[in-house]
Amino acid sequence: MTEESELLTGDWLGTYYYPRTLEPVAFEASLIEFDGILTGTTSEVFPLPSHGERKIQGHLDGERSGDAVRFSKVYVGASGPHRREIFYAGTIWDRSTRIEGTWTLANSWSGVFKMTRIRQKQASFRRRLFEEIKA
Structure with a gap:
């Protein structure tokens, strides 16, 4: 059984990379x-070539077994190519503070993703800063 301090529960910052010339996409996740x-959930700003940017939310479901994670992501209320389920498989590193692996869109693209846990102090600072920006 995983020790309480090594659970993946918490806030994460990540990036996923495309296999082609598209720019990497940064995301936030709460697991x-x-x-x-x-x-969990994800939030990201997705670049749209002819429309600027669009913020999209996702829902994650999966499992952990030792240092391995597998989960899928489905974008909430998405249309077009964003309606398809995306599968992730990764390895947990550095006392559950980092996850690296690959993502796959069935019968289509795949690439690499990386996630880093946000320390609690950083997370509360970011929330406070976000609230100040919104006001």
């Missing part, structure tokens, strides 16, 4: 791990 089951 909850309970008894090997992972769930």
